[in-house]
Amino acid sequence: MSEIRSRKKFNAGEFTLGVHSWLTYIFLYLPMAILVIFSFNKARINAVWTGFTFEWYKVLFNDTALAGALVNSLIVAFISTAIATVIGTLTAIAMYRYKFPGKGLFDSVLYMPIIVPDIVMGISLLSFYVFIRFTLGLVSIIIAHVAFNISFVALVVRARLHGYNKTLDEAAMDLGANPFQTFMKVTLPLILPGVVSAALIAFTLSFDDYLITSFVAGIGSTTLPIKVYSMMKFGVTPEINALSTLILFISMILILISQRLGA
């Protein structure tokens, strides 16, 4: 009797859980869907559907200021991702393989950039650059992006290393490989999916960053998010809808590939 009742109750609970979850998924995705739909809307001002158009995308592709910002963003994202991926991967390997004094403390410092609010990181870096009289530009942005991406790369690669068999490295060493050969021919190929997965996330984070970049960017080093933000502050336009749709699309593709590789 009690078993039947509890099962019945469980099902009602199960149903409520399901409805709640699916409503939340709608909450998460509907706003993005609306944004995408309106980027194809002919109407310039109002939120009324007046017909399908590619017009706003055409406008985007002819905007040279936007193209300049995109090039800056790509330069920053590629270089900062490359540096952060190498440094972050080495760190993850060290943290996985070795115990050393001060490991716990270093671990906390390593993950601090993930949790410290962007605004604090942005103004502290700005103060630092001004203090040492470092000219703000693409280099100052790249340095900042590497600083937060090292932590993300280390985190993702380390998660991947959990299933890694240390004896493979030892076997390679026993067979006469030097540490560099062991890394290039044994360790790296095995953890490569994790490393690429981390690099894709680092690239997305760098490409999307507005707040930290806005503090450490100089004249002439406007990145795409800074340009987009200044456009958004003036209000909603179909061009921003189109641009946002493209950014959303690129981010999601990169994250999906990253997830597939990292799984």
Added chain:
Amino acid sequence: MKDFLLRYKSWGKEGKAGFLISPAFLWLLLFFLIPLGIIFVYSFCERGNYGGVNWNFTFENYKQVLNPVYLKTILYSFWIAILNTVICLLIGYPMAYYISTRKSTVFKNILLILVILPFWTDFLVRTYAWLVILREGGLINTILLQMGIIQEPLKLLFTDLAVIIGLVYGYLPFMILPLYASIEKLDPSLIEAAYDLGANGFNVFWKVILPLTSPGIIAGSILVFVPTLGAYITPDLLGGAKVMMIGNLIQQQFLKVKNWPFGSSLSFIVLIIVLALLIIYIKFGEPEVEK
């Protein structure tokens, strides 16, 4: 190169580890820890005339924090951060529970990916989407006007409500993922045992499930609370000039008012709170598997 490799091989564990972590350590020391140190020093300096600082020691900046005008913004930010954390927890917990109790692995992974995607994708664009929906000529107002429910457009954008919606929307995935990780580890036999011993559904949840998933609750709450406390983009875009949080105040002090020492003291207060929470997280949050 060969010499180096031979030498590397002869180093002990500490030496090898030190070599591998040194680039990260140096980078974080130079471009993360030292900048935070500079902020700390600035927060005890006097304000310079045209931005920058005068090197005279003072507590004035921390006293200024207690000025009612600024204190109001700080307390408001705390209130919003707590509110957002609670809302995300209430929405996120049942959802994480639902995802982790799916039987089919494929279905579970799809549900999970649908949370991971917004977790990593562009925060700015996701916030902007609400601008499209909430503004005066936006989707909600257009629909309500056309249906004849309202005659005048509602003031939805640039309100506290808009900021709350934006923050919940922005940070919900940060709550769900650690909760999922925690609930996923839950041993179902413990729940069965509790039922067998006569506990009702409420007691099973309150006395078994909730305590066992508390690491996820702590981790998720910190991951939502901290960035909300330092939020800048959401209050700026969806709150306009009407809603101000600590993040906006810091930005204003640095870039508009040019009072760097005061901006630094505000940042340092935020940093201290973050560090305190980080310590709580390390102690009570997700236990490390290795070590």
